[in-house]
Amino acid sequence: MTRLIFLGPPGAGKGTQAKKLAEFLHIPHISTGDILRQAIKDQTPLGLKAQVYMDKGELVTDQLVEDLVKERLNQADTQNGWILDGFPRKVTQAAFLEELLTTIGQGGEKVVNLDAPDETVISRLLGRGRKDDSEDVIRHRLEVYREETAPLIDYYGDHHKLLTVNGNQSPEEVTTELQNLIAA
Numbered sequence: 689m690t691r692l693i694f695l696g697p698p699g700a701g702k703g704t705q706a707k708k709l710a711e712f713l714h715i716p717h718i719s720t721g722d723i724l725r726q727a728i729k730d731q732t733p734l735g736l737k738a739q740v741y742m743d744k745g746e747l748v749t750d751q752l753v754e755d756l757v758k759e760r761l762n763q764a765d766t767q768n769g770w771i772l773d774g775f776p777r778k779v780t781q782a783a784f785l786e787e788l789l790t791t792i793g794q795g796g797e798k799v800v801n802l803d804a805p806d807e808t809v810i811s812r813l814l815g816r817g818r819k820d821d822s823e824d825v826i827r828h829r830l831e832v833y834r835e836e837t838a839p840l841i842d843y844y845g846d847h848h849k850l851l852t853v854n855g856n857q858s859p860e861e862v863t864t865e866l867q868n869l870i871a872a
C-alpha cells in the first residue's frame with residue numbers, strides 16, 4: 689500500500705515523476721493542478737472560479753481544492769493507494785488532509801520532497817510553454833511556493849513523514865531514485 693504526497697517547487701519535475709511512479713505502482717495519480725486545468729477547459733463552475741487565480745500564479749482558495757480532494761479520495765480507486773501531486777500546498781491544507789485521511793481510514797502517508805535549485809526550475813518552466821508559464825507568473829509562483837508551500841517541508845519533517853529526492857538530475861535518474869526509495 690503506497691500513499692504518497694509529492695512536494696517541491698514548480699518545475700522540479702513533480703508532475704512527470706508522480707505520474708510515472710503512479711503508473712509503475714498501478715495507483716491513481718491525483719494532481720489538483722490537472723483537475724483544475726480540466727475544469728477550466730470544460731468551463732465548469734469550479735473551473736470558472738479557479739481560472740482567475742491560476743492565470744495570475746496565485747493559489748486557489750483552500751475550500752475549492754479541499755472539496756475537490758475530499759471527493760476524489762472518496763472514490764473507489766483510491767483503496768489501494770494514491771499519489772497526491774500539488775496538494776497540500778499550505779499548512780492549512782496539510783492539517784485538513786491529515787484530518788480527512790484519519791476520517792476515511794487512509795493514513796500512513798509519506799511525503800516525497802523533490803528538491804531543485806531556482807536556476808533549474810526557472811529554466812525548465814520557461815522551456816515548458818504552458819499558458820500560466822510567462823516569466824512574471826513563474827516568478828510569482830516561485831514566491832508563492834517559498835512563502836506558502838516550502839514550510840510544509842518542516843511540517844512533514846516534524847511529523848517524521850519526509851523523504852527527500854534530488855530533482856537536480858536527469859529525469860531517468862530521478863525515476864530510479866524514486867523507485868529505489870519506495871522499494872526500501
Ligand code: AMP
Pocket residue numbers: 698720721722724741742745746747748749750753773774775776777778781829
Ligand atoms: P500545478 O499544476 O500543481 O502547478 O498547479 C497549477 C495551479 O493550480 C497553481 O498555480 C494554483 O493556482 C492551482 N492549484 C493547484 N493545486 C493547488 C492547491 N493545493 N492549492 C491552491 N491552488 C492550487
